[in-house]
Structures are given as C-alpha cells and as structure tokens.
Amino acid sequence: MNIFNNAALLIGIPLLFAFSIPLFGFISKQLTKWVTIFVIGFNATFSLYILLAHKFPSVVVMGNWVPPFGENLYVGPVAVFLVTVVSLIGLLIAIYNLWAIKGGDVTRFSVLFLMYIAGASGIILTGDIFNLFIFMEITEITSYALAAYGPERRALGGAFKFLVVSSIGSTLYLLGVMLIYTQLGTLNIAEIAARIGQTTPGLLTFAGVLLISGLAVEAELFPFNGWVPDTYTGAVNGVSAALSGIGAIAGVYALFRIVMTVLGKDGMYVLTYGKLDLMAVIAILATATVVIGELSALTQKNVKKMLAYSSMAQMGLVAAGFSIGSTLGVYGGIFQLINHSIAKSMLFLIVGVLVAAGVGERIENFKGLWKRSPFLSLAFTIGAFSMLGFPLFAGFWSKFAIVGASIQRGGWYDFIIGLVLFASVAEAFYYLRIVTYIFSSTEMEKPKIKVNLSPAIPIFILAVAIVAIGVYPNLIGNFSMQSAGEFTHKMKDYVLNVIPTITAH
C-alpha cells in the first residue's frame, strides 16, 4: 500500500510520539514542546497534502480485513478537511504553548496534548462506531487532564464537572452503540448506515436518543452542556482554545456523523429513521442552546467566561445549520464550525496573552487596549467581528448560508432562525461592548504590552486567515461544499465508497 495514502499515520504518529515524549523529557523539557510541534506539523503537512493533492476518498483497511468485517478509516472529504483544520489549529496552539506552558509538568502536558490531537483526528477518521467511542474517550480523558492543568484551583473544579457530565454522556453513547449492535450485529458505520432500515423503529429511536444525548455533551448542546462555562473558564487559555477549536470540531462531527450518516435518510432534506425525527430534535436543542448561550453571555463581566458562553451559542448555531438537513444548511454548518474554531481559539489565545501581561480578564480591563497593544486589539476585533458575521470577515458567509438555508427550508425553521437572529443581536451587544471598550481611550497612561513572537505568530496567522476567508470565502467554501455532500448523500458519497458492493435496505 502506498505510504502516502495511509492516513492511519495521522493517528499513529501522534500516539507513538505521545508515549515516547517522556524519553525526550529526560533530555530537556523544552524539547518536548518542540517534538509536539513537529509531530503536529507532520500531521498538518500530511493532511494538507491529502487535501490539496486530492488523494481522497479512500478507505484505509486495518490488517486486510476489508470492511465491513474489519476496522477501517474512511478518508472522505469531511475527514480530510476537518483533520486538516484540527491539525493546523493544533499546530498553532502548540506554537503558542511554547511560550505559555512554562510551569508545572511540561512533559506530561505535551503527552496529553499530542494524545488529544490524536484522539480528535481518530474521531474524525474512523469508520467504526465503537472506535469512535474509544477515540472519544481518548479525547475526553486527555481533555479532563488538560483542563485540570494549571496553577489555578478553578481549573480543577471545571475539569471535575466536565468529567462527571462527560462520563455519563459516553456511557449513554456506548449503550446506544450496543443497542444498534443487537439489531444489526455490526459496528461498521457504512454497513449500519446501509442497513439501518432493518431495525425495529422503537428500539432505533431509543438508541438514537441515547447516542444524541451522549454526543451532545461534546457538541455542547443544551441541556448537556452544563460543563462548558466552568471548564473553559478554568482551563489555561491554550487549553480553552484547544477545547473550542479542536474538541468542538470533533464533537460536532461525531454527532452529525451518527445522526446524518448512520441514522439518516437521504433526500431533499436529511431526515432520520426511527419514530422520532432526531434532526428536528437537534434543531430544537440547537435553538435553545443559541438563545440560552447568548443571553447568558449578555451580562457576563468576565471575558473568558463570556467567550465560553459564546462558544456554546456558536455550537448551537452550527448544529442549527446542520439540522436543516439540506446541502446548503450542512455547508453553512461546516463553514461556521471552521470559522468558529479559528476565531474562538484566536480569542482565547489573545486573552491568554493579556492575562499573562497582567491586564486581566474582566471587561473593564480591556479599556484603552488599543493604546497599549494595537496588534492584540486589532486581532480581537477581527475575531469578534467574525463571530458576529460582519462582512469582510469569515463569519459573514457562514451565517449568511445558515440563514439562507433555514429560510429556504421554511416552515417552522423560519421561527428557529428568527430566534437565532434575535439571539445574535444579543451576541452583537456583548462583543461590541468589548470592542468599544478596546477603542475608547482612558486618561491614565498604562504601559505598552509586549507580545512575544511565539504567541504572536499563531494570533497573527489566525487573524489573517479570518480576513482571507472573509474576502475569498471559497478558500473554505469549496471544501465545505464537498463535505456537505458527504453528509447529505450518505449512500452515494459515503457508504458506497467504503463498501462498494452493499445495497441499501
């Protein structure tokens, strides 16, 4: 097999190095961070190569057990695209961590971070629902540990909340997987997707509810998202950035891979098998998440917590986009997911720099920031504007697509998008409040903020990316479009690529 087609390396190499990092740690703690960068850099280069040289779709088969018998990775447009984004954002956060992670156990932080990337890539690449569970657990366990990292005690509280809720969630997911297994006797996503019609509707509904409840914890949908504010606020900023930039991508991917590919029916709009249309359920959850998230953030005085609430709300918007079920909606959802990851991780990194510079994370502390650090102010403004969907910034196009798709579908989706837009006005208020604080000058002269090169590089790259996507949306748009097709036409674009001989039942 051609080595360049072996996407298993995207999971294998980070895992291999993750466990061998303690060896590097014997030499120097600083070295472990560089190893992290190189390994994630490898991932980023490799996945970019697959993406740009168009080496997909392909199926990576483990040990010559062809699907549906063995475990396989499916390297489709979605997988390649999302893995590329995950590893690029991971790379930038790793560069940031060069500067940010100084105290504490640097070696083990590097181990956990690499495993986190490996787990997230695994979730996205795998073609097997039980492996999905395993990778989800890898991601979650590492993220509890990462969230607990740091000198502040609130990190521990946040991590524990995350742990409890998320453990319950993964148990529910496992039960759902097992229920489906009792029906079909297989764990391969493609085969289940093809044969999902053979199941008992009642049991399938129950399994679907369990699966959604389990995955909604990671995808931050209400009411399964209680952990979000405390965990994001508690974690060090690099980790918050990773949680919102990487974990969210993996979580949303997993949720909609299950709901749309495994449980979904093709058509004009993706619906689901079973007695309850789970897409409609997700639409309701997503709307509730948006409204609750935005309104909660409205009165928040702590910027980091505000960003956490905003993350939650944005995930709701993403899920709302997906739940429309048309290609346009999924397209908007994926686009929004990427935009959110870029912008939100950048905002967290900026807050990290500001906190380290002694500015603090209260809203009032941002007053007159423009005088103190034009670079950070501008980057923060760009990020905030992208979140709000202002033109010339990335978020405009995705929000536009989601609203368009929603109204195109019509019916009660009009109300959903109406609520979402109302919540967006609230969102505009709290983001613009910070932006206006940043640009309003204070009488007191405060010292300038010096930004080191290592945090400045990722922030700069992410800010440039936001503007680049905003000016030329097809940078992301074309890939999003291909990915959307994979979600909405599951037989043509997913199942038949994995198991060419199968017929739908």
Next chain:
Amino acid sequence: MQVFLQNWIYLIASVSLIGVGLYIVLTKENIFRIIVGLNIIESGTNLFMIAIAWHPKAVMPIYTATDHLAVNGKVIAADPLPQSLVLTAIVIGLGTTALALAIGVKIFEKYGTLDVRKIKEAEK
C-alpha cells in the same frame, strides 16, 4: 423477537446498576462517592454489553466445539465481539476512574473540601 431480550434478568440487573449509579451521582455530595457512582454506571454498561452477547443455550464461539445446542433449529454461539469490546470499556473506565480520583485528591488539596456543592468559584 430480539434474541438478546431473553437475557432479561441480566439486562434488568445492568439497567438497575446504571440507575443506582445515577442515583448516587445525583444525590451524594462527596466527590469520591460520585466517582464510585460513575464506576457503578460503568459496571452496569459492561454487564449490558456482556448480556446482549450471551444466551443461556449458546456455545463458546470456537469452530471446533462439537456439542451444538440448537435454538429454534439454529446453533447459537455466544457473540465474541462485545466481550472483546467490554475489555476495552473496562480499561477506559479504569483510566477515567484513576484520573477522577487524582482530580478529586487535588480538589481536596486546593478547595479543602470534598463537597461538590462547595466547589464553586465566587462570581467575580
């Protein structure tokens, strides 16, 4: 209908274990009790996985087994896959528990309490 429902006693046991675990998680305020609750849920899930793979009249899933018992005219072998999955699940459960305990100890060090209700940051 479903073959696996014939193991109803184990299924009920597993569901009750999950219920007991949830009850503990939802009502006990001590962090370590909550972790025990999580463990019980874990066990319940594992039992569920085993139960759906097993059948009172099934044989071990090895080709050389000779004395097949027939159910409805079919030979039933225990499904080996969930058993192997359970191993993975147990390991994952172990990892989660270990990490949870570590965090619990740290919480006790930093907050000076094991009561989950008191692990709250003042609204700044």
Next chain:
Amino acid sequence: MNSNIIWLVVIPLIGAAVSAIVVRYKLLDRIVTFLTFATTLFVLFSVHVGDSYLWSFKFLGTTLNLTFGVSHLSIFMLYISVVFGTVLTFYSLIDRSKMKGFLLLLILAANNWIFMANDMLGFFFAWELMGWSSVLSVLGGRETENSRHSALYYAMMSIAGSYSMLFGIFILWRLTGTFSIAANVSYLSSTLGMHPWWVLGIVSLFFVTFMIKSGIFPFHTWVPLAYAYSPDSFTPFLSGVMSKYGVYGMLLFLPISLMEKGFPSAFGGIPWANYTFVWIGVVTAVVGTILAIFQDDVKKLLAYSSLSNLGYVVAAIAIFSPVGVTAGIYHAFNHLLFKGALFITLIAVISRTGTSKMSEMGGLWKKMPITFFTFFIGIASAAGIPPFNGFGSKWMIYQAMIKQHLPFAIILLFLASTGAFMYLFKAFHSVFLGQLSHKYDNVKEVSVIGQIVEFFLMFAMIFFGVQPGYILKPIGAIVSSMGLKPLPVMANGYVTGMFSNVYVPLIGWSLAISFIFGFILFFVTAKHKYVPQENNYTAGQNPQDWGLTPETYQFSWNFYQPVEKLFAPFFKIKVDGFFRGVGDWTKATGSAIKEIFVENAQMYTFFAVVGLIIFVIAGWVA
C-alpha cells in the same frame, strides 16, 4: 459592461488598506483618505448611466451573480456622496479629531456598492460593511464614555435592522429564486393584487432597516446620540451622506406602490400603506423639530434637525407622485448640502473652542467671520429662505402635499418649519452672535484649507439656490426612470411646481437689495458700542446679589424656557425608553438564565438526565 464601475468599490478598499497601514501618522492618513476620495471622484467621471458589471461567484452551492449597474438614481447619489466626501476629507486635512481614515474609506466602498448594487446579496454585504465601519467611526468622539455608549446604541439598532433585512432577502429568495432587486420588486408588484398583506409584511422587513438607518420615527433614538458624540469630522458624513442610504433603499422599493389594484386607498387616493408612511414622515419632522428646540449641545440640535429634515424627505417620497419624488430627492440633496456645511463649520468652531455647548459659546462672528458667513448661509438654507438652496425643495414638498389633499399633514409640516426657524435661530445666535466670552479672546479663524472649503460650500449653497435647474434636471431623469411623469423642464433658474414656477434669481436679487439697504441703514444710523458680557442690563446693581453667575448671562441660557414649559408634559413620552426597556428586559432574562450555569457537577448531570428522560418520553409518544 464597463469595468470602470468596479473600481469605484475597489479603489476605496485599496485606499483603506493603505490608510490602515499608515493609521499611526495622522496627516499621512488624512492625505491618503483625501487622495482616495479624489481618485474615486475621478473614476466616477468615466461612469455613465447604463453601465453594468457582472461578477460571477460560486457560493451557496450555485453560481451567484454579483451585478453592479448604474441607474439615474445611483449616479445622482454617487456624485453627491463622493463630491461631498471629497470636500469633507479635504477639510479634514487640518482636522485633529480621532476619525480614522480607513473606516471612512470602507464606508465609501460600501457607499458606492450600495448605490450600484443590482442584487440583494451585494446590497446586504455593502450594507453590513457600512454598518460596522460606521459604528467604529462613531467611537472616538471627544467625550469617550458618551461616544462609546452611543456607538453601542447605534450598533444595536443597526444590527437589528440588518437582520430584519437579511430575513427579508431570503424570504424573497425563497419565493423568486433570485437575488436581483429589480426582479424581486417586480415580483412583489405583481403579487400585490393577490396578497397585499403578505407583500406589505415582506416590504416592511426592508423598510424597518431603512427607517433605522435614516433615523425615522420611531427608530430615531440613536440619531442624536450618534451624531452628537461621533468625532466632529465624521458627523458631516454621517448626517449628510449616511442618512440618505435609507432614503435610497426606500426609493428602490417604492415603485411597488404603483400597483394600486387590490390595495385599499386612503384619503387623497394614495395607497393606504403610503398614506401611513407620509404620516410617519410628518411625525418625524415634528418630533425632530420640537426636540431640537430644547437642545443645548449644538451638534445634538443639528442632529434633531437632520431627523426633522429626513421626515420631510420621507413624507415627500412616500406620496410617490412626480412632484413628491422630485421634491423628496431634491430635499435630500439640499439637506446634504446645508447640513454638511453646518456640521463642517461646526468642526471649525468646536476645534477652536473645545466645546459643543451653546451656552458656553457666543460672539464668535468677530473671530471667525468666514465660518460665520458659511454657517449663516447654511442656517438660511435650512430654514428655507429663498435665494439659498433649501427653499425650492420645501416649497415643492408643500405643493406635493396640497396636490394629494393632505391638509393636516401640511399644517403639521408648516408647524415644523416654524419650529425650525426657532431652533436654527437659537443655534445661529448662540454660537456666533451675542457677546464673546473672555476665554475665547485668542480664538482664530480656521486655517486656509478650511476657508477654501467654506467658500466652496457657500458658493454651492447659493449656486444651487439660485440655479435649481442644474439639480432638478438629473432628478427629472430619475423620476422618469421610475416610471413617473417628470416635471416639465424649465430654465435653470426655475423651481418647477404644480401650480406655478418660481424664478429664484428674481427673489434673490430683491432680497439682496433689501439686505444691502438694511446694512447701509445699520452703518449710517445707529451708534453701537461693544460691552463685556457682565456689563449689561444691570443698572448699576451687582448681579451676583441675585445669584447670577457669568455663564447665566450668556444669551442662550434657557433660551426657550417658556416654550419648554409648554411642551414639558410631552417629554414624558419617551420612545427611547421602549428600546432601553427591551434591552433591560433582555439583560434581566440573560442574568436569570445565567444562573443555570453556576451550579455544580451534580446539577449539570441532572440537567442531562432530565433532558434524556424528556427525549425518551418524546420518542415514546411519537
């Protein structure tokens, strides 16, 4: 196809990029801004009606066409906005306020795009671009906190409006499958007969946006705040050009009302919806006028005056008769000219005195004579005094109303016009006449660049006042392009009317002659001497004994106190309070909801379990 027109958008964007790079060096920034405006104007000369450009674009899974086209209306708006912007940026070369050049250039790009967009996609993009860059521009006024609050307030209104328009755009897209404005408007026109209320609903989604942007009652509350607290050199643009976007948008959609079949008519034979809209305009004019009378901040006063003038414009175009539309567009142009001139002279005054409170100014005419004369002509124009440019449009508006038999509306507009005299006189008197305070003894006239601009503005206001034909002819072309019968073409000196045509130069000459007589009498007869501020009407007593301080001597102190008492009961009704109430309510709900997330791990688990149970029950029931 004329690829030049795309440069109208691209050049400002390039200029904005350059200006953003040099934003640290204020003078360089201003020079870049001015040069970009001038270049845009230069490019504009090569643009003609009928030019179009199409930029295909793969997005939303289909090929979308961003179409640019120049209609009669757009070229008119382009010219007035770009010329005014060029003058303003030339003036701002000597300005020291915190206006950022790149934001103004972004607004210019959006401005050109809005006026040229033939599709709603590009229109919305440009609209949003203009929205956020103007919000950022409002930041950085003299009073930091106020400026911040007003920028936020403006942003919230503006964004709510944008989302309303976005919703409308996609509803239309669902119905017609195209983003083209013309196609959608004609679709709406053809559907009007069958589903009048449905069409009205969609159109009002757009009109809310336009009303917010133009500050029409009841969405006027952001106007005085944003105008008063924005950087002084940005306010002219905000008032002169940006308030016209809403008018432009309304003009795009108004042709729908041509199809009167199926839609009930109100009095005067105009459709019911239009009738309502005329009244909205009239109420805006009256409210703006009354509130303007009582302002002490001169920028706020002129802001309310803008509001009132936009009310006139909206009332006129909503009639949608040939005279009405002509008068509306004409008044929009006049408002741009005189309000721009007034705000530009105020930049000079405020930069010299450091305040915008009228009660702290006074007597500046001796120190700044050229500025004084510009302001004077601006005031005269705003009041609609004949030889200057504000007269013709107001006169035509009244005619349009009389033609449509709207007597009560006219009475109210006359009232507003009288009120306008009151507040304009107050502004004029308080800033420039009366006694000079000692602290302004060292105030100097504005520098040469400022004087050039002021002379230019004076010339423009007189020229377009005396020769209205130069502006009425292009407006006639616009009117006929909208499917209305244009007013008859007259010589340049005439204001055309329904009942009679006025030859303005004649009025101008007669007034000029009487003025000259007046001045001669003034210099020949009376002996006048100048007394210091504290030395009048005291008849030898010590004013401090009555508890009076020097600033209360200022003529404009409690200028209209009796009138204020008259209107006091009405001030209790606050539209502003409604919006703030909505905001507060949302905030309160937010803090209540936030309480969900301050719980412990158990509660979060509990939420999840409850959610799961609800799902299971839902699945069972389904």
